[in-house]
Amino acid sequence: MPAVSRVLPEDQDATVTQLRPGSPDIANLMLGEFLRQCREERGLKQADLAYVIRASVSKVSRLERGESPPRPRDVDDLVEYMKLSRQERRTVERLLDQARDSRWYQKFSDVTPTYLRRLIALEGSAREIRTYENQVIPGVLQTREYAVSLARAVRRNEREAERVGELRQERQKYLREARLHRNLRLTALIDEGVLRRPRGGARVMLEQLEFLLQQFDAKRTNIRIVPFDCVGDVAPPYAVAQLDFPSEGPADIVYVEHINGADYITRADMVDKYRNDLHQLMRVAADRAESKRLIRKAIGRLES
Template sequence: MAAARHWQSDPEPSVVDLTSAGGERPAAQLLGEELRRHRERRGLTLEASSRAIRGSTSKMSRLERGESPAKARDVYDLAAFYDLSRQDLGFLEQLLAQASNSEWYERFADVTPSFLRRLIRLEGRAEEITIFENQVVPGLLQTERYAEALIRMMEANPVPEVEIARIVALRMGRKVIFGQELPRITVVLDETVLRRKRGSADIMREQMEDLLKAAEMPKTNLRIISQDAVSPPMPITYLQFPDHVPGDLAYLENIEGATYATRQRSLDNYRKVLTDARDNALGREESIKAIQDAAADWAQRAAQER
């Protein structure tokens, strides 16, 4: 089974309480013990597992004893080799983060450009985030299957399933901010985003239904700009920070990189563009109705595709 799809299939949450996982033992040791447990449950030898991480038997043994620093790539390759559930993978991810004493998103450094890691770091510090998007559903609001469809569409060459699964996991990890008091989030979507097919019709149906849930969140203000209304020509993300944190910034991403705008004149321009977009958008109930209509249309098309 493809790693990406297997890790998506487990309905259990990937967050596990580490306080019950082994007292005061170092995270590296706990991580090694977990890897050994999964190997032994599958009746695999150290030699067989070492081939999955392109290493020696002694390297695999040191990893399981917690004596060698665990590399994220090795842990994910073993997770795919052992065909782990999403919950088991989530537990390994937490141990890996603790063992390396890093932010959660640093686990994905090898599949994430530095400009995106910087954005994720700043999202967690922002007081308010305003997003306009006219091409795709913003990363913060994407479902797993929608995100996977975009990744496959944007890559010119085939991408290993493990790598796709990790990129998707990173995007899902960003949703942690929805469980926090701050930041407040305003998202303005051009109506074409609701109608532009990404992946299958069923993927679009699921994504629209997820957007409806997001629209009901108290901290999320989701608005739709009608196709007949004036909207900005490019996506913009604007981050505002608390008074004790200097400087707002605007983030503009393209296929090969991103630009951070911090000069006051540029910020004033982007702020005006976003204000105009909000003013041109439909009201809350009308926006929800637009998403509901899109969800119904995609559900009908999905039924026809079956």
Template sequence: MLGDELRRQRESRGYTLEQAARVLRASISKVSRVELGVSPAKPRDVHDLADFYRLSREERAEIEQLLAQATQADLYDLYADVTPRYLVRLIRLEQQAKEVCVWDPRVVPGLLQTPAYARAMVEAADLGLSSTEVGRTVDLRLGRQRELNARKPRFEALIDELVLYRLRGSIEDMIEQIDHLLQAPDHYKVRIVSPEAPTSPSPVVHLKLVDGAHQEVAYVENLNSAIYVTKKPGLDRYRQLLTRVRDLAMDRKESIEALKKARKHWESKLAAVSSEH
């Protein structure tokens, strides 16, 4: 469907396969394979063609939706062996979300993890995975991040400040992770919550959806399972939980200062280790 739409937009504007290929700096056969659905379309190529075709806002929205569906299918196909069944529905929901809010008092949320931090987290879970499976699990997490970045829903992460001081991987990995949070894109809101704030110890993901049978869903993950809450009483309870955490969270300026303070902490640790050697 994505290939058909790209072909229709190209032909309706009178462009040839050769012209589209020049935009992508690719061969004519590659563009043809993408339009026929034989080869997967890379998000960057789709965005470059959308710019070249000067698509309207409505046309771009349709293309983005088809792209999300196509890449979502690719994720299932590529990582089915390391995707827990309970996680499949969350990945689908992320592709329909217009707003995502995550509260996690334990770790940096997966959708904001760097590769090194994600690997440390997967290894710490001690699930008996091989090195290859660990790498594929990390790749799956990064794939979800890329898809979310392509769609640009409103994303809010509420992170306990203690998480910034809990070593995951190496000291260098922690510095890299904090830098990643400091450099989060504009459509991401990262807010830090003081450990002194009386918050709930339960992590939760709340999603507001573009369409579907349910307009909002709360996701609560346990060690080897997850609960999806769609009924009003449960949703009200988790919505109130997140509202309380938001009310207690630092504002943007305070959050940036908290992140910088944590970065200095790890920098001093790194300097101390270096001086010992």
């Protein structure tokens, strides 16, 4: 269930956040939305908060819309003024940390759009990641050369494509450490068709599939192939990732990526729907042994 349950009006669109290149940072948006919810639950107006932080109403409005970077001092003053609970304070602290985060992935900002960069940041705080891919191997399981081959299809600059490969390696290292030290669980559901698309050519695809086989033995990693004859009625026609967070973290989210942007979904009932969809996919997916057999079969086709 979501870490912080928020029941919103049916017509509330703020919990489906559409990000495009140049959009406000998702952490700013999530923090602003959470502060707005806390304010409205207490019957306060934006003018009340503006007085507390010695600012204009328009500044509070921009803060709640995620359009301006939050100042820690302002956030602390609002937390005290609204008398947030201990759990609400922990949520604000986590979101504020994410909003001002400058960790390892920032050095790849030149080759990573904002909407994807924030997903990578949020992955580091999750307790469980579930992902479904119907076109490519999930990014968290891609080899460097496979990632570079995908990047070359959309980038003319070879150096940029190589840096995308470096990002994939750093991301895997970070999540591997999280699985070892924070008990992060990763479930990857992969459409069988992905195994038959030799991205980057036979050599690159062979290396990728062999790496995928090795990951079956990785700690707290669950890889399942969704066979062709199972996807029709239950599989979404797009890739989706769902992140669950600890109780002191932000609300659980669903990430749905498009060709030039992404949706971040945080409303509890919508997150639960996607969670149930992924559980249903898991039920029809091949078991561990059959999934490995399907990957080996794909390897055999490339080697023949």
